[in-house]
Amino acid sequence: MRSFVPDFDLVSATALEHATDLLSDGWRPIAGGTDLMVLFNAGKLPYRKLVSLRRIEELLDITVRPDEVSIGAAVTYTRIRQHAVLQREFPALCLAASWTGSIANQNRGTLAGNIVNASPAADSAPVLLAYDAEVELVSARAARRIPYREFHLGYKEMQLRHDELLHSIHLSRANEKWRHYARKVGTRRAQAISKISFIGLVQMSGDTIDNVRLAAGSVAPVPLRCYRTEESLRGERISSTVIHRAAATISSEVQPITDIRSTIEYRRTVMANLLADFLKSLR
């Protein structure tokens, strides 16, 4: 059943302090609304008092510094897709942004919102894991910055206190020299939520892997960085044996479930195939 509209309140904050003060009083943040409004329309939104972040100037910026790029909490997917530095240095993020929802939803939806919605199927989450992103969390009392890999604690559980706001996402520009591979597997190219998504970054010397980062979505209760498989590949030369062994490793490292979108067996098999496809592309 639909929500009863007069039960809900929404204010639009124009300063960060205004928003964080309201969060301290029990209000909850809303940015693009592409997740929260769906819950609201279905009568399932658990909060009654919402503060919009869309008019807080400092959250609307993509800031490029010599050492990092920072994406504010109210930056939409469309702006990420169009940003020249992100396109050049973090192409997998722009690609994942293009996978996320439709154009209309990319015009509203935000990367920060996608993170705090904490779906294991979020397409941008594996990309942020692979890029070793950091997230900045701000409350009326304090600010802290933590590696994104520590952010998700379990299914829909996060290192985010009720009075805290995910203020921005930081990407280190030392990522420049990686080679990229990213794939989404879903029922339909546009808009469908992923059955599985995968990103691989690699640095090679000839046909030897110097360094590799692998991450996947929809294969565990949280977006998953595949450290064990990464470790098994470091220093290896690409060969059929190595590819075969790594595919077996990653298919045991992921912990998928059967749900409305896919099955355990399918996800394990496709995970192995995506890694194999990535490694073969390096030969």
Next chain:
Amino acid sequence: MGECAVRFTVNGEPRTVVTHPMKRLLDVLREDLNLTGTKEGCGEGECGACAVILNNELVNSCLVPALEASDATICTVEGLATDGELHRLQREFIKAGAAQCGICTPGMLMAGVHLLSRCPNPTLDEIREGLSGNLCRCTGYMRIFEAVQNAAWQSE
């Protein structure tokens, strides 16, 4: 919770509505302003039937709270025709037979107009992507793509 006054421009006219801030823009358009051309399909941002152009961006109006439309410039399907003349994309929809039951048509038109405003001469792939957030259960899409393509050629 209380109501608030929300001011915006719809189809070129300044309007003020007194409404609850969380009322969906879709419902404000249909119920408060009697602009019933914008349709409700899924109510969860998947189908695009409620798409309108807000500050030059395509949005699903079922996901936009009324307060978020403050000071915005909004264009709905009713705003496409000017001086009794249909927009060229509307004319091409008629010629190509791109509408059957019609419920997706307003959203398709808004997505098509938004695409042509950014990409005046789109490839078939760009048209597919531009309209990928709009579901049609009747036409099989081909005639809709054709209409957008024909409207693009006219603008050259």
